[in-house]
Amino acid sequence: MLDSVNAAHDAGAVVPARPVAALEPGLLCRRCDAEALSFLTTTDLPDLDGTIGQGRATNALEFGVGMAHEGYNLFVMGTPGLGKSPIARGMLEQRAATMPIPPDCCLVHNFRTPHQPIALMLAPGTGVELQRDMRNLVRDILSGIPAAFDGDDYRTRAQEINDEFKEREEGLFTAVAEEAMRKNLMLVRTPGGWTVAPVRNGEVFGPEEFQKLSEAEQQEIERNSDIVRQKLRNAVQESTRLHREHARRMEALNTDVASRRVDQHLEELRAHYRALPEVMTFLSEVRDDIVDNADEIRRFAAENKGPPSADQRLTPFNRYYVNVLVDRNGSTGAPVIYEDHPTYQNLIGRIEHLAQFGTLLTDFTLIKGGALLRANGGYLILDARKVLMQPFAWDALKRALRAREARIQPLEQMLSLASTITLEPAPIPLDVKVVLTGDRLLYHLLSAYDPDFPLLFKVQADFAEDFARDTDNTRGFACLIATLQRQHKLRPMDRGAVARLIEHAARRAEDAEKLSLHREDLLDNLREADWWAQRAGSDVVQAAHVLQAIAAGIQRADQLRERMHESILRDIHRIQTSGMAIAQVNGLAVVLLGKHSFGHPTRITATAHPGNGKVIDIQRESELGGAIHSKGVLILSAFLAQRYAQRQPLTLAASLVFEQTYGAVDGDSASAAELCTLLSALSGLPLRQDLAITGSVDQHGAVQAIGGVNEKIEGFFDICKARGLSGTQGVLIPEANIKHLMLRDDVVEAARSGRFKVYAISSIDQAMTLLSGTQAGDVDAQGAFPSDTVNGRVQARLHDWAGLLQRFAHPKSGESQNDDERSGNDS
Amino acid sequence: MTTSAPETTAEPRRVREIVLALETDGRDSPAIPLALSLARHFAAGLVALLVESEALRRAASLPFCVEVRRHSGDERRLDPALLERSLRQALQQLERSLMAPASGLRVDVRRVCSRPLQLLDEHATADIVVFGRSTVSRWLPAERSPIRLETAATDPAHFDEAARALQAHTASAPWERLHWTGDADVLARLRRRRPSLILISRRDIARADGLQQLIEALDEPIVVLP
Numbered sequence A: 001m002l003d004s005v006n007a008a009h010d011a012g013a014v015v016p017a018r019p020v021a022a023l024e025p026g027l028l029c030r031r032c033d034a035e036a037l038s039f040l041t042t043t044d045l046p047d048l049d050g051t052i053g054q055g056r057a058t059n060a061l062e063f064g065v066g067m068a069h070e071g072y073n074l075f076v077m078g079t080p081g082l083g084k085s086p087i088a089r090g091m092l093e094q095r096a097a098t099m100p101i102p103p104d105c106c107l108v109h110n111f112r113t114p115h116q117p118i119a120l121m122l123a124p125g126t127g128v129e130l131q132r133d134m135r136n137l138v139r140d141i142l143s144g145i146p147a148a149f150d151g152d153d154y155r156t157r158a159q160e161i162n163d164e165f166k167e168r169e170e171g172l173f174t175a176v177a178e179e180a181m182r183k184n185l186m187l188v189r190t191p192g193g194w195t196v197a198p199v200r201n202g203e204v205f206g207p208e209e210f211q212k213l214s215e216a217e218q219q220e221i222e223r224n225s226d227i228v229r230q231k232l233r234n235a236v237q238e239s240t241r242l243h244r245e246h247a248r249r250m251e252a253l254n255t256d257v258a259s260r261r262v263d264q265h266l267e268e269l270r271a272h273y274r275a276l277p278e279v280m281t282f283l284s285e286v287r288d289d290i291v292d293n294a295d296e297i298r299r300f301a302a303e304n305k306g307p308p309s310a311d312q313r314l315t316p317f318n319r320y321y322v323n324v325l326v327d328r329n330g331s332t333g334a335p336v337i338y339e340d341h342p343t344y345q346n347l348i349g350r351i352e353h354l355a356q357f358g359t360l361l362t363d364f365t366l367i368k369g370g371a372l373l374r375a376n377g378g379y380l381i382l383d384a385r386k387v388l389m390q391p392f393a394w395d396a397l398k399r400a401l402r403a404r405e406a407r408i409q410p411l412e413q414m415l416s417l418a419s420t421i422t423l424e425p426a427p428i429p430l431d432v433k434v435v436l437t438g439d440r441l442l443y444h445l446l447s448a449y450d451p452d453f454p455l456l457f458k459v460q461a462d463f464a465e466d467f468a469r470d471t472d473n474t475r476g477f478a479c480l481i482a483t484l485q486r487q488h489k490l491r492p493m494d495r496g497a498v499a500r501l502i503e504h505a506a507r508r509a510e511d512a513e514k515l516s517l518h519r520e521d522l523l524d525n526l527r528e529a530d531w532w533a534q535r536a537g538s539d540v541v542q543a544a545h546v547l548q549a550i551a552a553g554i555q556r557a558d559q560l561r562e563r564m565h566e567s568i569l570r571d572i573h574r575i576q577t578s579g580m581a582i583a584q585v586n587g588l589a590v591v592l593l594g595k596h597s598f599g600h601p602t603r604i605t606a607t608a609h610p611g612n613g614k615v616i617d618i619q620r621e622s623e624l625g626g627a628i629h630s631k632g633v634l635i636l637s638a639f640l641a642q643r644y645a646q647r648q649p650l651t652l653a654a655s656l657v658f659e660q661t662y663g664a665v666d667g668d669s670a671s672a673a674e675l676c677t678l679l680s681a682l683s684g685l686p687l688r689q690d691l692a693i694t695g696s697v698d699q700h701g702a703v704q705a706i707g708g709v710n711e712k713i714e715g716f717f718d719i720c721k722a723r724g725l726s727g728t729q730g731v732l733i734p735e736a737n738i739k740h741l742m743l744r745d746d747v748v749e750a751a752r753s754g755r756f757k758v759y760a761i762s763s764i765d766q767a768m769t770l771l772s773g774t775q776a777g778d779v780d781a782q783g784a785f786p787s788d789t790v791n792g793r794v795q796a797r798l799h800d801w802a803g804l805l806q807r808f809a810h811p812k813s814g815e816s817q818n819d820d821e822r823s824g825n826d827s
Numbered sequence B: 001m002t003t004s005a006p007e008t009t010a011e012p013r014r015v016r017e018i019v020l021a022l023e024t025d026g027r028d029s030p031a032i033p034l035a036l037s038l039a040r041h042f043a044a045g046l047v048a049l050l051v052e053s054e055a056l057r058r059a060a061s062l063p064f065c066v067e068v069r070r071h072s073g074d075e076r077r078l079d080p081a082l083l084e085r086s087l088r089q090a091l092q093q094l095e096r097s098l099m100a101p102a103s104g105l106r107v108d109v110r111r112v113c114s115r116p117l118q119l120l121d122e123h124a125t126a127d128i129v130v131f132g133r134s135t136v137s138r139w140l141p142a143e144r145s146p147i148r149l150e151t152a153a154t155d156p157a158h159f160d161e162a163a164r165a166l167q168a169h170t171a172s173a174p175w176e177r178l179h180w181t182g183d184a185d186v187l188a189r190l191r192r193r194r195p196s197l198i199l200i201s202r203r204d205i206a207r208a209d210g211l212q213q214l215i216e217a218l219d220e221p222i223v224v225l226p
Helices: A002-011 A055-066 A084-096 A126-150 A152-182 A207-212 A215-272 A277-292 A294-304 A344-348 A384-389 A393-403 A440-449 A471-487 A495-508 A519-535 A543-556 A559-569 A627-644 A671-683 A709-723 A735-740 A745-752 A764-772 A790-809 A813-826 B031-042 B054-061 B080-099 B116-122 B156-165 B183-193 B208-217
Strands: A074-077 A104-108 A118-122 A185-190 A193-200 A322-326 A336-339 A349-351 A354-356 A359-361 A367-369 A379-383 A433-438 A459-462 A466-468 A514-516 A580-582 A584-593 A596-609 A614-617 A653-658 A686-688 A691-693 A730-734 A757-761 B017-023 B045-052 B066-069 B075-077 B107-113 B128-132 B147-150 B176-179 B198-201 B222-225
Touching: A055 A074, A055 A084, A055 A433, A055 A459, A074 A084, A074 A440, A084 A336, A084 A379, A084 A433, A104 A126, A118 A126, A118 A277, A126 A152, A126 A215, A126 A277, A126 A294, A126 A322, A152 A185, A152 A215, A185 A215, A185 B054, A193 A215, A193 B054, A215 A277, A215 A294, A215 B066, A277 A294, A322 A367, A344 A349, A344 A393, A379 A384, A384 A393, A384 A433, A384 A440, A471 A495, A471 A514, A471 A519, A495 A514, A495 A519, A495 A543, A519 A543, A559 A584, A559 A596, A559 A709, A584 A671, A584 A709, A596 A671, A596 A709, A614 A627, A627 A671, A627 A790, A653 A671, A671 A686, A671 A691, A671 A764, A671 A790, A686 A764, A691 A764, A709 A730, A709 A735, A709 A745, A730 A735, A730 A764, A735 A757, A757 A764, A764 A790, B017 B031, B017 B116, B031 B045, B031 B080, B031 B128, B031 B156, B045 B054, B045 B080, B045 B116, B054 B080, B080 B107, B116 B128, B116 B208, B147 B156, B147 B183, B156 B198, B156 B222, B176 B183, B183 B208, B208 B222
Parallel strands: A074 A433, A074 A459, A336 A379, A379 A433, A584 A691, A614 A653, A691 A730, A730 A757, B017 B045, B017 B128, B045 B107, B147 B176, B147 B198, B198 B222
Antiparallel strands: A104 A118, A104 A322, A185 A193, A193 B066, A349 A367, A354 A359, A466 A514, A580 A686, A584 A596, A596 A653, B066 B075, B128 B222
């Protein structure tokens, strides 16, 4: 039937009206025959092997995880609840298990540039081992170094040096003293040093005695005194040099003692890590640093009586420690990390600080790795929306993927918010595949507005919302139910329950020929049905429990629908379900409340009078109509012009409105109803109020598919049923929507007993024929419609109005011309 | 400098004064804390003496007297006026250095022109005399044993109370005992042993010039008990 309609559209011709019969009850809901299912309960079914209905997405996932090249990160898209994350995670874990375990990631002190810690990538488990070894080393040197300097060996060697220098120094001054003695002089101590004085009989000369000497004797004494003083001065200077030499000798001794002890402790570590050049370099630098700082170590050991306790975060020995950012010990393959809270810090890492006496301090041991580092060598799963909502996280993620390295940089430093001294850890090479999950809108927005996105996320894994409801897939769906039931430790379900769930999945898909793939909804149904079975004391979930669960779920969310229907039934909202009325029809609307949706009738009215061809959409004029609704009104205006104004202007001014609506209206599913109302207004033919109509129209009058067909039918049915089904009531739906029908049992039952009808229409003429009880009328070769038909009456009315307008504009000529045209038409 | 004595209920004392005899370059001598400890232990007064030698006064009066500075080897003309100024400064420094650690003690600081043996005679009533010279040589090891210099007639118990008084300074190494076998021999042995301090009884000093030699030749503090 649809083919013929389309053919007519193609030709741009008027669609001929054909008689419309009510749909057979069998078409109103495609049942799943429980008896046809090849199992008794889900216990008989195997677990689902892999996924179902997601071939496109799983192929994309396989391709994406297999591609090692840059930029082949994945965006897994689909509406929430499709099971994107578990499916993707399952596939990633399966593949990750076959991949090599990536290395541990550690940070160590950079002895050359302390603010730039060095990253070490070590074999799995080695990081923690090295960390433990270095802690033990610190403990050992804190006891070993002081012990070495307290030992007899060191004391003896130090004393040997001291003795040597003391002897040399004493020798210097003894030689001077002896020289002085030979010259009858002696060294006398002064407050600041020495002086040389002449002696006789062991006593220093006084000035009087000196004056008594001959001039020659005095001169000789002075000369000798000068000589001795010069030697004394040389001795003092030599003594200073000896002190410097002594300091060097002692330093060399200290270095030697410290080196021997450190080498002793490091010997085992060097042997253990000799295959790791980076570790060997680190150990070598640690050795040199310990030797250089042996005095500090001795002081610390003396003051603290042991190694730093575990809760001491900042110690002088942190520089010998190892900060294991990522420990792969115990891993069985590549990591698959899901970061639920992808803040900048959780993604990239952070540098913590400790407050000490009002100052913020840090070192490399306070650096923490982020999810990128934990996932390095494997996969990182992130919720795209969460990443985008976290400040700076998205940019940081892109930067890391572009550069293929993780650079732990404090946010406060990036933003110049803090001026504390901080660290710049060396960037860590990154080999990670990021899997973003999100909805399609987000994917397309990112593709459109972020030029980096298509370069970094080249693989889209698009999860299907539903899949074909054929025999194989139905069995697969049953296996999915069985798998989820077992995974979540729920009661087994009998095949009747499974059949109801299959029907419900089709209803959720809004398509009798499809099954919804929303795992989360399905799981909710399973859990809730299980609860009802438990309450009923049943070990097996039966069809009744499923229906109870579904009904209860609807009932919980159904208050607004009840209120709206109550309002109609109390005639607060005027909806007629019997009789006839001109320029008034029952349209159908759907209200979406999260996961819950329901339909209800809405009264659409029209007015028409002579005018310039403009149809006023009151919804749009009052800014309560959406763009698509406005488009629908414009289309029906075009239809009127196309059908009735081929030989004369469209001399019509009309208005359309959804009566008693107080909120926004959108969508074009009421355009068929609006057109019927307008045609009724023009033709003067009353329309049946026991019928409701939904569908959009095109410019040729063909009725097109709409959404929410089940809810709409049920919405009108509920009102009619509440008022008492007359047997004439029913709903007109687009023929293309027949395949979407999954109506409630009570609606189907009413249809079966002839108390309610569903008509499928393909053209506006069929709708008008049904609603007015008058034939729509086919156009003849001259473009005229029979006068006793809907179209004929409309044509005549418009013709009258055209003449009327002409007479108003040109009172004399208009009259004769109008008469001519009328006579021509009649002929 | 005199400060009031602390109120004490100590046992009857035999020691009433500690005489600290420092050479003019001994203002930072390790003998100072020893003398302070003894004074506190015995609740005795401390008499700190900066001992000038007559030889130095005479030398400074000579027209060609030049001082060679200890650490730099620099020379400067030394005359009596300059010497006097230097000695006054040395005395002031000694007073300042004793001010805080001697808090609560009766302290008398003054200059004297004398010799060690004269000092012993001059302070006959003084109970303990501590001789100190300049800073201990840097060549000496940090931990050294104190030595009790004894003769055959020495009663070991005679040293016990003083040893207890000096416990804070000798805790890291045990006391050693050395017999006075002759001036030159003792001096040689002491130079080898490098004690942290020498404890000797006045009764055991057989020859006065032997003590004079020790004082002049050794850097270590020498504590002479009554």
